[in-house]
Amino acid sequence: MRFRAGPLTLLLSLGVAVMLGLSVLIGPVSLDLRSVLMTIGKKFSQSEIPAELAKIETIVFTLRLPRALMLLLTGAALGCSGASYQGLFRNPLADPFLIGVSAGAGLGAVIAQSIAWRSQTFAPYARPLFALGFGIFVVVVVFLIGREHGNDFPANRLILAGVAMNSFCSALISFILIYFRNNFLTSMSWMMGGITLSGWIPVRVILIPVTAGLIGQAAFAYPLNVLQFGDEQAAALGLEPKKIQRRVIFFATLSTSAAISFAGVIGFVGLIIPHAVRFLIGSDYRKILPLSMLGGGFFLMAADLLARRAFAPREFPVGLITALSGAPFFFWLLYRRRAER
Amino acid sequence: MIHPGILRIERLSVAYGDADRVTVRDVSLELRPGQIYGLIGPNGSGKTTLIRGLTGRARAVSGRISFDGADVLALNARKRARIISIVPQSSGIPGGYSVFDVVAMGRTAYCGPFGQLTAADREKVESALRSTRVASLRDKDCAFLSGGEVQRVLIARAIAQDTPVIILDEPTAHLDFRYQIRLLDLVSSYSRENGVAVLLILHDLNLAARYTDRTMILAQGSVVASGATSAVLEPERLSEVYRIPMERIERGSGKPVLFAPS
Numbered sequence: 001m002r003f004r005a006g007p008l009t010l011l012l013s014l015g016v017a018v019m020l021g022l023s024v025l026i027g028p029v030s031l032d033l034r035s036v037l038m039t040i041g042k043k044f045s046q047s048e049i050p051a052e053l054a055k056i057e058t059i060v061f062t063l064r065l066p067r068a069l070m071l072l073l074t075g076a077a078l079g080c081s082g083a084s085y086q087g088l089f090r091n092p093l094a095d096p097f098l099i100g101v102s103a104g105a106g107l108g109a110v111i112a113q114s115i116a117w118r119s120q121t122f123a124p125y126a127r128p129l130f131a132l133g134f135g136i137f138v139v140v141v142v143f144l145i146g147r148e149h150g151n152d153f154p155a156n157r158l159i160l161a162g163v164a165m166n167s168f169c170s171a172l173i174s175f176i177l178i179y180f181r182n183n184f185l186t187s188m189s190w191m192m193g194g195i196t197l198s199g200w201i202p203v204r205v206i207l208i209p210v211t212a213g214l215i216g217q218a219a220f221a222y223p224l225n226v227l228q229f230g231d232e233q234a235a236a237l238g239l240e241p242k243k244i245q246r247r248v249i250f251f252a253t254l255s256t257s258a259a260i261s262f263a264g265v266i267g268f269v270g271l272i273i274p275h276a277v278r279f280l281i282g283s284d285y286r287k288i289l290p291l292s293m294l295g296g297g298f299f300l301m302a303a304d305l306l307a308r309r310a311f312a313p314r315e316f317p318v319g320l321i322t323a324l325s326g327a328p329f330f331f332w333l334l335y336r337r338r339a340e341r
Numbered sequence: 342m343i344h345p346g347i348l349r350i351e352r353l354s355v356a357y358g359d360a361d362r363v364t365v366r367d368v369s370l371e372l373r374p375g376q377i378y379g380l381i382g383p384n385g386s387g388k389t390t391l392i393r394g395l396t397g398r399a400r401a402v403s404g405r406i407s408f409d410g411a412d413v414l415a416l417n418a419r420k421r422a423r424i425i426s427i428v429p430q431s432s433g434i435p436g437g438y439s440v441f442d443v444v445a446m447g448r449t450a451y452c453g454p455f456g457q458l459t460a461a462d463r464e465k466v467e468s469a470l471r472s473t474r475v476a477s478l479r480d481k482d483c484a485f486l487s488g489g490e491v492q493r494v495l496i497a498r499a500i501a502q503d504t505p506v507i508i509l510d511e512p513t514a515h516l517d518f519r520y521q522i523r524l525l526d527l528v529s530s531y532s533r534e535n536g537v538a539v540l541l542i543l544h545d546l547n548l549a550a551r552y553t554d555r556t557m558i559l560a561q562g563s564v565v566a567s568g569a570t571s572a573v574l575e576p577e578r579l580s581e582v583y584r585i586p587m588e589r590i591e592r593g594s595g596k597p598v599l600f601a602p603s
Contacts, residue, residue: 090435222456226446228435236396236429237502238422238450282482283437286455 003280005287012294016072019301023068024060026309031056066203071304071318072297073203074263075273077210077255079296082270083277083288084217084252085139087224088245089146089153092275092333096256097267099146099158100165104138105131105257106191106265107169107176114180124205131257132209138165139249170265193266193319202262213255214293220248221285228283266319268326269296275333345536346409348372348424348506353404355387355394363402365391365562372506372538377529379553379570380542383583387562388542389430392508396425408505422450426502428495428509436484440494443483444469447501469501472531489520496524500531507532508540513548521545525552546599550574558582571597 025031039053039060049057078096085094085101096102108130117123142165146158173191223244226234231241260266273295274288281287303321348371355365365387372378380388393399395406397414406413408424416424426447434443447469448462458466470476473493478486486494492512499507509528513521525541529552532539543549549556550570557567560582566573574597579587583601590598 219454222454225438225442225456226449228438229446230429232393232398233427233429235398235418236422236425236427237446237498238419240418278437282439283435284442 005281005291008280008291009294012291012298015298016294016301019298019305020068020072022305023071023301024064026305027059027064028313029059031059036060062200063198066200067198067304068301069203070206070263071301073206073210074259074266075269075296075298075300076214076293077259077296078266078269079273079292079294079299080214080217080289081252081256082296083274083285083292084220084224084248085270086274087227087285087288088248088252089143089158090228090230091153091155091158092278093155093159093271094153095268095271096252096260097265097270098166099142099162100138100169101135101142101253101256102260102265102267103166103169103173105135105253105260107173108132108134108257109261110173110176112261114176124201127261128206128209128258131261132254134169135253135257135260136249138169139253141165143245143249189317190264192317193264193322206258206262209258210255213251213253213258216251216254217248218289220244220251221289224248224285225283264317264319266300266322268322268329269300272322272325272329273299275329345374346505347374348408348413348538349406350395351405351407353391353394353406354402355390355399356402357390357393357399363562364399365394365559367404368557368559368564370557370567372540374505374536374538375533376554377532377539377541377552379549379556380540380559381544381546381549381556382559382565386559388559389510390562391559392427392510392540392542395508396421396427419450422502422504424504425506425508426499426504428492428499428507428512430510431488431492431495431512431515434483434486434491434494436482438483439480440475440483440486440497441466441470441479443494444475444497444501447498447503450502465503466501469497472500473497473527488515489524492516492520492524493527496528504537506538506540508542510542511544512541513543513545521548528552546574546579550596550599571595574599 024036025033035053035056039049039056042049042053043057043061082095085096085099086092088094109127112126112130115126117126142158142161145161146153148154148157223239226237226239227241227244234241274292277288277291277295281291300318304318307316307318307321350368350370353368354363356362357364368391370378380391382388390399394401401414413421413424445456445458445466448458448466449456452458452462470479473496475490475493475497478490483491483494496512512524512528516524525548528539531537541553553570555568556570556573558565558573558578565582566578574589576587576589576599579599585601588600588602592598
């Protein structure tokens with residue numbers, strides 16, 4: 001409880017706004033703020049866009065803005081669901097990637113993508129839908145297997161169950177990708193968490209499920225606090241643990257799988273961000289969840305900027321950066337645990 | 342003021358675990374306002390299972406639990422939590438929550454979905470903090486409390502829950518002698534002043550003798566004896582239940598002392 005939640009919220013919101021701006025301005029073609037603002041002004045006043053700004057309009061509105069929003073939604077979804085899973089499993093290691101939900105959702109998305117849908121309007125929606133189905137299946141399996149004596153989720157059981165589901169689903173993903181001879185480089189970069197799609201369709205498809213999932217999770221922030229004392233005490237205090245757990249699983253998996261279905265299998269955001277937030281403001285999920293949304297969005301946009309610009313003209317999937325920051329973070333976590341003893 | 346009433350347990354049998362094995366059989370008990378009941382018995386005799394049965398966490402196979410005529414087992418968790426509160430066997434409190442946060446969770450059965458407290462809720466929490474003497478710790482992170490403080494915070498949470506019945510599951514475990522006495526003094530004065538019925542699970546027979554009005558002995562899931570404490574705590578009966586010789590010394594106070602002679 002080193003920080004108050006209010007100032008931190010303000011700071012992170014500001015950070016998100018700055019990152020949105022930077023994502024629009026920085027790229028292979030650098031844009032200056034003035035002409036971008038002018039273009040946006042013209043666009044919204046619906047006046048005619050002069051020829052010299054037409055190129056900027058294309059870059060901003062069909063490439064960079066949808067991508068930035070995609071990253072914001074995905075980061076918010078992963079950060080918040082990570083926190084929810086940790087609360088649900090009462091275990092700080094429960095991250096959508098580590099417990100296998102991401103791979104499960106990825107498998108669903110890949111299957112949906114491999115089916116030749118008749119309706120072109122439905123096709124993009126099949127991805128989050130299938131991702132949700134497989135994602136929920138994985139969480140439920142991990143939840144049932146990871147449980148010991150009906151109450152606790154020891155780290156080793158949880159991680160083993162997660163690793164099992166993760167490698168199983170990843171193997172199936174590789175199988176499907178190779179069998180259907182998808183573009184190897186695109187598939188590879190998707191598996192490593194690279195947002196390979198641009199345009200507004202992905203944003204439009206995931207906006208509602210991600211937002212609904214986030215709102216749903218936030219609604220259970222207080223029950224999650226009480227559940228930290230165990231099912232037995234939560235019940236004695238007047239809650240119905242099973243009902244809450246089912247709903248949290250649904251909403252967390254809804255936003256995670258929708259995000260993953262287009263953004264790819266991005267790891268560790270759901271681990272790093274909630275930990276950092278908890279470190280700063282304590283264990284109250286009413287603060288952890290919204291701050292993890294903001295923090296996740298900020299982190300993913302920053303990581304993407306780094307992935308695309310640090311080695312320009314080479315561009316890397318954003319999942320590479322999150323995975324790279326995941327390892328040192330784990331070591332820091334282990335170090336802290338030892339120091340606490 | 343707490344709504345007074347009698348919690349009546351009639352011929353309750355409880356099954357626990359995956360198997361349909363009945364682990365507690367045919368228990369009848371009446372908890373009356375302002376009285377303290379002891380529940381004693383060897384390890385594994387079914388004390389904790391009985392409590393799980395009262396709160397619906399273990400399946401009641403037969404029998405009835407009613408409060409003021411209402412069927413307690415048919416109530417939802419929120420309504421039941423307004424009748425019975427439980428102080429669990431202390432296993433620590435998860436870190437990152439302040440003492441105030443934890444005690445305020447006692448209001449879960451009354452407050453809104455985000456745990457918002459009304460002025461009345463807040464007053465209940467404050468008075469619970471005061472009566473358990475943890476008010477000065479209100480902002481402290483529960484990860485850094487001593488064993489005695491943790492136990493007081495959990496009792497404060499139950500008091501904030503404002504129920505006519507409080508069940509305490511071995512509240513004195515892990516506490517030194519002085520804290521055991523202080524804690525049970527606190528519980529007993531709260532019970533008498535507020536007309537709250539208390540069910541105390543205890544291992545220490547002398548604490549049972551000192552603090553309870555009535556006592557029930559459970560062994561292997563069945564009631565061995567139940568009634569006024571000094572009549573129930575007979576050395577012959579206890580010797581049989583615990584399988585060691587027991588002796589009893591009468592004192593002027595009417596509260597006997599029990600011990601296993603060396």
